[in-house]
Amino acid sequence: MVEREVVTGPRRPQRRARRPATSDIDEQTRLGDVYLRGLMRTQLRLGLAVGLSTLGLLAALPVVFALAPGTATPTLAGIPVPWWLLGIGAYPLLAGAAWLYVRQSERVEREFTDLVDRR
């Protein structure tokens, strides 16, 4: 008869039941804090990157025109370039930047939802 030997080892810590990250956020654990801060930081960086680059580009124009007046005088089809830039060009630029932002921002939120709402 083969003697059966019961092998015992030090008791392993029980694996924690997998629970959704939403409860980490609800209970404001450190992990929940990381999730929320991460989301806020990503969205803030995205917003600042799109907003500051677009508005900065526009806001650079007056100082360029003031310091180098030669940049303001070339004409296109008889109309000075600044009129094309500010009268027409600025609007597609703004709308394009806005569209880009919304696409990226919705992607960030989808990723956040996938991350925390997995059950």
Next chain:
Amino acid sequence: MNPTAGLLAVLLVAISTALLGIVGVRAARTTSDFYVASRTVSPWWNASAISGEYLSAASFLGVAGLILAYGADMLWFGVGYTAGYLLLLVLVAAPLRRSGAYTLPDFAELRLESQVLRKVASAGVVTIGWLYLLPQLHAAGITLRTITGTPAWVGPVAVAAVVLVSVLAGGMRAITFVQAFQYWLKVTAIAIPAIVLVLVWRADGSPEITSEGPATFTETTTVEVAAPVELEVAEPLLVHAEGTLDGDAVSGEVTLPAGGVQVGTGTELTFAEDAPVPHAQGLRAVDGPGWTYPMSSGTPYALYTTYSLIIALFLGTMGLPHVLVRFYTNPDGRAARRTTVTVLAMLGVFYLFPTIYGGLGRLYAPELLLTGRTEAVVLLLPSAMLGAGSTAGQVLTVLVTAGAFAAFLSTASGLTVSVAGVLSQDVLNRRISSPVTAFRVGTVLALLVPTLLALGGLDLAIADVVGLAFAVAASTFCPLLLLGIWWRRLTDAGAMAGLVVGGGAATAAVGATIMLGSSTGLPGALLAQPAAWTVPLAFITMVVVSLLTPGRRPRGLWRTMVRLHTPEDVPLDRGPWDPERRFRR
């Protein structure tokens, strides 16, 4: 100008607005309908409504007039009014919608949990709202007088009456449809005449605007001066005059001496072809290269003034109460963002056109520089280019008049709704138990005060008051929103100190300019365009005072941040705050 045609245009707009408002009443059943249209408005309609509400008299009439008088530097107005929405989109739109607040004071209360701060924010909303309503009513008076010759009081009263009917009838839901309709009316009314006028200009051989020397009359022109004006004459100029010059009766050929000439009411001046256009003294219009090229008008501190204007426009938009109240009508944060992108595109389309009126006005209506009434260029250009008697000229004039009236109505309606919302929630709710009744009483109050001020002869240039509203908004609610949404350490004490310091400084600066007239030199520039220093001042005050009062951070901060930043479809505890609780007592 044919008064009947102008009156017809105004009546059509007024009646269709009131009808849409009354139809909307069937949809408005609950409190939520009155304040935020129950949040069932689609992004397309919401964007039309936001754009319709935003394009005020300053945009429809003012921008073209500024370009006619001052040229390339004024292109910033259209760009700035639009760019403000980009900043609103990337930093404010979705969190603000997710906050669930109805009004700016609601947001302040949710984020900082202070009733005192709520009251301060309410006072700010009502102040900015009334400040912005006043020039709308005032401009309505001027327009009606220009087009139909009615007395000055008719315009403000007519606009106030139409707004009252449509807002009382249906609240926000009715107003949403009214304003969406008015956006399309305004775009049509500014675009079609502009396209026709460009074709006329091309058929005319595409004359160019001279970049040297002053604007000139392109043909022999007779100008009738309706109100006394002092002219600035650069070089002695031979004209034919009937009326009074410098107090003396004249009839026949006269040489206007160089310097200032006082022209009496009813005087007719006839200028020869190619004669330079004398400017009205107060206008300080720009000529030659200063008009054609940016940053070359030679105005002192032009760079400071331009940047201060840019800051006020970029940052002020998000602090205007009638702009923010619109975001609460989106179903969720994602829809709020998509709405804002559509708004940016819609505003961009609109702002292509005022420039055309300003430029063509330089060629075909330069006498406006003489009378000083450059804000009328959009209204007068069709008849100036096509002939006052021609059918085409009259049809286009009716169209632009309708557009201008729609501009007063929609902006005035939006402001009235947001001011009425704040008044009814924060002032009247203790005295009147029914929220719908409170909203209606609030509506009457919201309109009564600025109407009385407009009738009382408080006569301010539209550009000045609109500038004041933007500067005050940029120095108060812009820092409150940006720091409130993105910075956890903001406290109620910091927010309050920032609102008081920023708002107080901006109001005092522009108030001083309006009361005392613009002074020269650096102090004059700092006071006339205060945003470049009042906005940083407000931000610094909020940050410093908040850091000094760390014990006052709100207790529900975590839940509020979860509420502001997480997408609605994630099931999370976002705290118990509910803006409608105050109606369920």
